[in-house]
């Protein structure tokens with residue numbers, strides 16, 4: 001067993017011409033996404049939409065399969081009996097937010113933050129591995145793929161090196177690929193290493209100001225190319241094949257940034273069209289806050305409108321039914337509650 005090397009990696013491996021070219025393309029597309037996100041007046045509209053998508057995709061890698069309808073229903077908090085897959089996605093989302101909130105507070109990512117993210121995610125206090133025995137095996141063939149560091153002392157040392165490198169001044173996207181390999185190879189937890197690593201990816205982009213808010217569907221790219229993802233990770237270990245791995249991740253950033261740009265533009269267009277429609281067909285009830293609330297909560301409850309607009313329940317209910325009449329919302333009953341679905345937005349999010 002060859003020991004896991006500490007960071008940084010020799011720059012001859014990570015600064016080849018193809019890597020630098022891919023770095024350039026990815027960072028340009030990501031910069032465009034950062035700029036375009038600002039066209040949405042209310043950033044929580046975007047955060048809600050993208051974070052839920054990312055949470056769903058990232059959890060799916062672990063075979064946690066949910067539908068968007070279930071997820072948004074769960075978000076509207078009327079469903080008491082949320083199924084376990086939906087809960088897992090909600091935990092992922094909560095863990096991502098927890099990491100984002102800490103990052104905003106102190107502008108770096110500590111070992112403690114990482115431990116906390118994983119804890120929110122897996123809902124137990126096990127923390128960093130203390131018992132030996134964790135191995136990575138191929139789930140089809142059951143073959144041993146890799147044995148990560150086994151002692152707490154080794155893991156702690158490697159994590160210290162990992163966070164020092166993560167927080168240093170270098171802010172390239174190539175570094176994200178290096179970090180992701182390293183984190184997965186340290187494999188500090190009994191479970192949730194993949195999901196925690198994918199949350200760190202997004203937080204890194206915010207830490208290094210490539211993005212202001214956690215909006216990139218990088219996990220969707222990883223699931224689409226799951227086999228290649230595993231293969232390239234492993235080839236870094238067995239062949240020091242950094243270039244293939246780094247370019248794979250850089251391409252993923254570029255592709256998913258481009259996808260997210262299209263999504264942001266589509267949301268903006270739908271928002272503008274909805275505003276125009278309400279203004280012309282239901283002018284008496286129109287307000288910017290009303291429409292934005294429907295975009296922040298694609299499954300909207302009467303209470304959300306009461307809270308956002310400071311109106312009586314009766315008025316809020318009347319507004320929502322009026323919007324149903326003009327074809328913007330669809331009302332469904334869940335238990336005793338009415339939920340109003342922003343159908344245009346749900347179609348767009350599900351596409």
Ligand SMILES: Nc1ncnc2c1ncn2[C@@H]1O[C@H](COP(=O)(O)OP(=O)(O)OP(=O)(O)O)[C@@H](O)[C@H]1O
Pocket residue numbers: 058059060061062063136145146184185189190191192193194195196197230233234
């Ligand atoms: N050969 C390998 N070298 C390094 N890391 C690997 C290798 N094979 C798999 N991994 C990492 O291990 C992760 C799985 O670990 P774990 O089960 O602890 O995480 P998870 O979040 O529960 O699962 P998942 O990532 O499948 O959602 C993978 O996502 C991958 O990042």
Ligand SMILES: [Mg+2]
Pocket residue numbers: 062191192193
């Ligand atoms: Mg797992």
